[in-house]
């Protein structure tokens with residue numbers, strides 16, 4: 001058998017890749033008893049280089065993807081935390097707004113303590129709020145403000161440094177005293 005590359009020379013080996021017969025000069029030892037031709041060796045080397053590049057590109061892309069994934073996660077966490085903060089703010093506003101509104105509402109009858117009051121008592125408390133406002137302005141309630149249960153004006157007691165205004169008949173509402181004063185501007189209902 002002659003060498004595939006040198007038709008005048010006898011083949012002494014065979015290429016492990018293309019199986020072509022090779023002379024001593026053409027047979028490149030691969031280790032052990034295996035030989036390879038120069039063409040296949042070049043192809044193999046080229047393939048190895050390409051594979052190496054592919055691998056490196058793959059690693060780089062893997063890292064890139066990992067970084068992008070991390071970035072995405074970071075941005076997601078950021079968005080979620082922002083949404084959470086916004087939600088908390090909205091919750092606080094929703095909870096606080098009725099309170100704020102109630103502080104601005106004028107002369108609103110209150111249900112003092114744990115006493116449950118009826119509509120007539122509420123009207124009386126509303127009157128006391130109005131009187132409280134007058135007292136704070138340094139005025140006294142006129143006779144036109146009438147206790148709704150007894151149909152008579154409120155009792156005004158001026159003491160040193162204070163003015164107390166009482167319902168004339170608190171017992172009609174089921175209380176021993178219903179009052180407001182300059183010093184204590186929140187109407188009080190005492191059982």
Ligand SMILES: [Zn+2]
Pocket residue numbers: 015016017018019020036037038039040041
């Ligand atoms: Zn070969």
Ligand SMILES: [Zn+2]
Pocket residue numbers: 003004005006009022023024025026027
């Ligand atoms: Zn040869």
